[in-house]
Amino acid sequence: MELVLIIISAMLVNNFVFSRFLGICPYLGVSKKMDSAAGMGMAVIFVMTVSAAIAWFLDKLLISLGLQFLRTIVFILVIAAFVQFVELFLKKNNPSLYDSLGIYLPLITTNCAILGLVVLNSMLKLNFLEAVFHALGASTGFAIALIIFAAIRERFELYDLPKPFEDLSIALVTAGLLSMAFMGFQGMVK
Secondary structure: OHHHHHHHHHHHHOOOOOOOOOOHHHHHHOOOOHHHHHHHHHHHHHHHHHHHHHHHHHHHHHHHHOOHHHHHHHHHHHHHHHHHHHHHHHHHHOHHHHHHHHHHOHHHHHOHHHHHHHHHHHHHOOOHHHHHHHHHHHHHHHHHHHHHHHHHHHHHOOOOOOHHHOOHHHHHHHHHHHHHHHHHHOOOOO
């Protein structure tokens, strides 16, 4: 039951986009079309979950060797390795998704949501299962935020919006409203 609460907390209550404000660059950049948002969401789920698992082991190794000061560098290297794997996989198996993600796919390497998650897992001193479930919940919450936002932005294409609200300005207003809506989950779980 505790692992389910960790997932729900990371996905809804402490959503990385709406509560922690991490990963905003890909959130705004890839959310114009539903298919690219879903693809990015799946890539982030994979990279974030696997990176958290490997980073947990490496964090324990660094602590045992007294090299905690290398955490950030090691975490970035782990994330970069998995992003390269995902990039090569998509380029070979799904070229259209690879093209639609464009520059945002390599930017997963520096996505602060992924780096923030592995650092947060280390700071919270989560055990291995808790760290993996936290990563799964956080990445699923990121994907949900991306897909909801892409669905709303696609709907905006159907309407004549006032000139001041065209393009990114209405997107930022919508992101703020979604963030306020997700604040309704505060207090559900710790």
